[in-house]
Structures are given as C-alpha cells and as structure tokens.
Amino acid sequence: MELVWEGIKHACWLLLSGDAEVLGITLFSLQVSGAATGLSLVVGIPLGILLAMKRFPGRSLAVSLINTGMGLPPVVVGLFVTIFLWRSGPLGFMELLYTPTAMIIAQVVIAFPIVAGLTMAAFQSLNPNLRLQLLGIGASTPQLLWLLCKEARLPLLAAIMAGFGGVISEVGASMMVGGNIRGQTRVLTTATVLETGKGNFEIAIALGLILLLLTFAVNLLLTHIQQREQIRWPKPS
Amino acid sequence: MQKKFSFPTLLAALALVVTVPSYLPAGQAASKNVILSTTTSTQDSGLLDVLVPLFEKKSGYSVKTVSVGTGQALELAAKGEADVALVHAPSLEKKYVADGKLLNRRLVMYNDFIILGPANDPAQIKSTKSSAAAMKRIAASASRFVSRGDNSGTHNLEKSLWKSAAIQPKGEWYIESGQGMGATLGIANDRGAYTISDRATFLAFRKRVTLAILLEGDRPLLNIYSVMEVNPANGPRVNTAGGKAFADFMVASETQAVIKSFGVEKFGQPLFIPVAGIREEQVGE
Numbered sequence: 001m002e003l004v005w006e007g008i009k010h011a012c013w014l015l016l017s018g019d020a021e022v023l024g025i026t027l028f029s030l031q032v033s034g035a036a037t038g039l040s041l042v043v044g045i046p047l048g049i050l051l052a053m054k055r056f057p058g059r060s061l062a063v064s065l066i067n068t069g070m071g072l073p074p075v076v077v078g079l080f081v082t083i084f085l086w087r088s089g090p091l092g093f094m095e096l097l098y099t100p101t102a103m104i105i106a107q108v109v110i111a112f113p114i115v116a117g118l119t120m121a122a123f124q125s126l127n128p129n130l131r132l133q134l135l136g137i138g139a140s141t142p143q144l145l146w147l148l149c150k151e152a153r154l155p156l157l158a159a160i161m162a163g164f165g166g167v168i169s170e171v172g173a174s175m176m177v178g179g180n181i182r183g184q185t186r187v188l189t190t191a192t193v194l195e196t197g198k199g200n201f202e203i204a205i206a207l208g209l210i211l212l213l214l215t216f217a218v219n220l221l222l223t224h225i226q227q228r229e230q231i232r233w234p235k236p237s
Numbered sequence: 238m239q240k241k242f243s244f245p246t247l248l249a250a251l252a253l254v255v256t257v258p259s260y261l262p263a264g265q266a267a268s269k270n271v272i273l274s275t276t277t278s279t280q281d282s283g284l285l286d287v288l289v290p291l292f293e294k295k296s297g298y299s300v301k302t303v304s305v306g307t308g309q310a311l312e313l314a315a316k317g318e319a320d321v322a323l324v325h326a327p328s329l330e331k332k333y334v335a336d337g338k339l340l341n342r343r344l345v346m347y348n349d350f351i352i353l354g355p356a357n358d359p360a361q362i363k364s365t366k367s368s369a370a371a372m373k374r375i376a377a378s379a380s381r382f383v384s385r386g387d388n389s390g391t392h393n394l395e396k397s398l399w400k401s402a403a404i405q406p407k408g409e410w411y412i413e414s415g416q417g418m419g420a421t422l423g424i425a426n427d428r429g430a431y432t433i434s435d436r437a438t439f440l441a442f443r444k445r446v447t448l449a450i451l452l453e454g455d456r457p458l459l460n461i462y463s464v465m466e467v468n469p470a471n472g473p474r475v476n477t478a479g480g481k482a483f484a485d486f487m488v489a490s491e492t493q494a495v496i497k498s499f500g501v502e503k504f505g506q507p508l509f510i511p512v513a514g515i516r517e518e519q520v521g522e
Contacts, residue, residue, distance in 0.1 A: 086316070087318055087472050087473055087475070088473060092474065095270070095474070097318075098303065179301055179303045181301050184299075184301065194280070196419065197277065197281050197417050197419045198283070198441055199419050199438075199444075199445060
C-alpha cells in the first residue's frame with residue numbers, strides 16, 4: 001500500500017512541477033486518441049445509421065461483424081496493422097510503421113466498430129413513427145438525418161465516450177505499431193508498461209493515475225454536454 | 238428543444254484535434270530513419286536513452302528503437318524490418334550471420350547473468366562453482382525455477398545451460414513466465430523460486446525482491462552484446478547506410494567511454510563493460 005501512496009505523491013509532483021516529458025506524453029496520448037476517435041466518428045456514425053435504417057442483402061452479416069468488432073482485442077488489431085505496414089507488407093512503401101499515424105490507424109480500427117454499433121443501437125431505439133412524421137412534414141433526407149441525430153444525441157455522445165475510452169486505454173496495439181519510441185510514439189499506457197518493466201513502480205503508478213485523470217476529464221466534459229441537454233418533456237397541462 | 242445544442246461544436250472540436258497535429262504526415266525523408274531492433278534490457282536499463290540522442294545529434298539520423306526479446310529482434314532484422322540489431326544471444330546471432338541475413342557482427346559490451354534464488358537455497362547451488370552443476374541440482378531437487386520462456390537472450394542463455402547440464406527441464410517445478418525480466422523476477426520472488434537474470438535488471442529490481450545471488454562469475458554466464466547490420470537483400474527499403482552508421486557509432490571509442498561510465502552514479506557500479514574490438518574468447522578475462 002505504501003507504494004500506492006508513493007505513486008500518488010509522485011503523480012502530484014509530476015503534474016505540479018510540470019515535468020516536460022510527462023506533459024508531452026499526456027498531450028500526445030490525447031492527440032492520438034482524440035484524432036482516432038474523431039476519425040472513427042466520421043466512419044462509424046454514417047455506418048451505424050446506414051445499418052439501422054436501411055435493409056439490404058448481407059445486412060445481418062454486417063451487423064454481426066460490427067457487433068463482433070466492438071470487442072476486437074487491441075493486440076490482434078496491432079498485429080494485423082503491423083503486418084500491413086511492414087516494409088515487406090502491402091503498405092510498406094508508405095513507411096508508416098512506428099509513427100503516430102500508424103497508431104491512429106490502429107486505434108481507428110479499434111474504435112469505429114464501437115461507435116458504429118452504439119450509433120446503430122441509438123437509431124434503432126428511436127420511435128419509428130418519428131421518421132414517418134418528419135418525412136410527412138416534408139423533411140429532406142439531410143434534414144431528416146440531422147433531426148434524428150439530434151434526437152439520438154444522448155446515446156451518440158455515449159458512443160463517443162465509449163470509443164475514446166476504448167482507445168485511450170489500450171496498450172497492445174499502440175505498443176506494436178508505435179514501438180513506444182521516446183519522444184515519438186510514447187503514450188501514457190506504453191510508458192506505464194515501460195516503467196513497470198524498469199521496476200520504477202512509483203512512476204508507473206503516477207502515469208496510470210494521470211491516464212485516469214485525463215480520461216475522467218474528457219468524460220466529464222462529454223457528460224456535461226450530454227446531461228445539459230436533457231430532453232424536457234412538456235408538462236401535461 | 239433548446240437552441241444551444243452543442244453537438245456540432247463538439248464535432249468541430251474533434252475535427253480540430255484531427256487536423257491540428259503537425260506530426261500527421263510521416264514527415265522525414267525515408268533515409269533519415271534508422272530502425273534499431275534491440276532487446277528489452279538495453280532499453281529498460283536506460284542505456285539507450287543516453288546513447289540514442291547522442292547518435293541522433295552526431296549523425297542527423299532519427300532512430301526508431303523497437304525493443305523486444307532478442308529472438309524477435311533478430312527475426313525482425315532478418316525480415317528486413319529493421320536496419321541494425323543490438324542483441325545478446327551469441328549462438329543465435331552466429332546462425333543469422335552464417336545464413337547471410339545479418340552482416341558484420343561486432344562486439345559492443347558485456348555484463349553477466351546471475352543465478353538467483355531464495356536465500357535458504359534449497360537446492361544447495363551456492364556451494365557449486367559451475368552453472369551446469371547448479372542447474373543439475375535445481376532439477377534433481379525439483380526446486381521451483383522460473384524461466385522467461387520467450388526466446389529472449391536470457392532465455393537462450395538458460396536453454397544453453399540446461400543443455401550443458403544434459404537436462405530437459407519439465408515438470409511442476411519448471412515455470413514459464415512468458416514475460417520480461419522484471420515480471421519474471423517478481424514471479425520468482427513470489428514463488429520462492431530460482432531464476433536467471435541479467436545483472437542490470439536485477440540491480441534495478443533489487444529493492445523489490447528478496448532473491449539472493451547464489452551463483453555468479455562462471456564463464457558461461459557472460460552476457461555479450463553485439464551489433465549487426467542488416468543485409469539489404471532481406472527486404473525492400475532497408476536503410477543500409479543508416480544501419481551501418483549506428484553500428485559504427487556503438488563501437489566508436491567515445492561511445493564506449495559513455496557505456497563504461499553508465500550506471501555508476503545510480504548503482505555504484507557500471508552496468509555494462511565496453512569490449513569493442515576485443516575477440517570473443519578474451520571477453521571477461
């Protein structure tokens with residue numbers, strides 16, 4: 001237990017003293033996972049809406065794949081992305097392995113099924129009559145989608161949180177495709193693994209706490225946005 | 238519905254995060270990147286954190302250090318996924334050199350492995366002076382032994398010791414951790430087991446474990462690190478010039494001087510002894 005206290009003290013010290021390396025790693029983690037979450041929204045939300053609203057051959061297979069993808073093991077994603085990005089691999093000419101871009105690619109692969117799956121669930125739980133009503137009052141397709149998105153915003157924000165939470169906390173893929181290179185691809189999770197390996201448990205605990213704080217801060221912000229906009233049902237008169 | 242809905246704002250903020258980072262394009266010209274495949278002990282000891290910036294400053298190359306087990310480090314180099322390898326498994330290295338996958342093997346430094354165990358030494362290995370005899374006694378008494386089991390340099394050394402003791406380790410007493418040296422020390426400590434560690438990692442962990450050094454100084458326990466260049470025929474895009482520059486740097490006299498003093502401040506003794514230019518048979522004499 002003493003070790004945990006030492007870790008907490010160390011975390012406070014690292015944060016208060018503004019340790020440049022830790023600060024850099026923290027910001028870098030936020031950038032990589034933020035970018036990956038952003039891109040996974042661009043892919044995942046339209047895909048989720050499509051799966052929720054259209055009926056087409058192969059849809060149930062696609063839904064099953066997305067649902068499976070929601071639980072993709074990061075280390076498996078890391079392995080396959082690594083093989084693709086190897087110099088001898090199909091994308092080797094891009095020289096992307098051990099770069100932040102490679103980490104973002106892997107994290108998008110992890111996050112987009114989560115976002116797509118939760119978006120699909122959000123849209124399927126909307127009242128089907130709402131769509132008919134909106135179409136009935138003459139909404140165009142973009143208007144319809146926008147209004148439905150607004151209606152489903154609470155679960156959509158939950159989807160963003162789940163996607164971000166999934167990638168900021170993963171270590172397997174970032175380690176494999178990023179290589180945990182100091183000053184280049186080191187994020188909070190891989191730094192924690194490294195410090196544990198070195199036997200620097202206080203620093204490892206401190207980094208872990210900073211990661212928790214960061215995740216907490218981001219989720220606090222998103223929750224704030226989510227909960228501020230509670231739907232206010234009209235009072236029965 | 239309220240007007241202030243900030244979902245678009247949120248999307249805009251995320252888009253900003255996506256586009257702002259200047260690092261996104263892989264950037265540097267390919268030939269400026271050197272991929273170094275190396276073992277965990279060089280990284281975990283902190284040595285590379287000192288040497289790599291020195292090399293980058295001197296040469297203008299940017300180094301991507303991939304620190305994995307020695308087996309994997311050699312395999313990556315043999316596939317042309319790295320430009321230079323810094324590892325510690327001489328017998329395995331020689332195979333890759335003989336196959337022409339790796340070139341120009343040069344010794345860089347050494348330290349030693351130590352056999353650790355519970356202080357009460359149930360297998361009585363402290364009285365033996367040979368590592369082979371110690372392994373025999375551990376197996377004969379079926380005392381617990383934790384192996385790395387990960388084809389790392391340390392694991393290869395362990396396998397060669399079992400071989401020289403003519404023993405196939407098997408049974409309840411033989412535990413394979415499949416993890417790095419630090420985690421393996423933790424398991425051995427927890428189970429009151431014997432294990433083999435490089436001295437640098439043990440020094441880093443000595444405050445956390447109660448394991449005692451029971452055997453050291455035997456010649457087979459030498460831990461020799463070599464640097465090898467990657468044959469450009471192994472795959473596309475091998476940075477031959479960059480790999481050679483790093484290998485040359487590791488054996489240069491200024492670098493060797495840095496290695497000699499590394500760790501003295503923290504541990505009161507150097508973690509590695511430089512041996513560039515010395516013949517392998519003479520190491521440790």
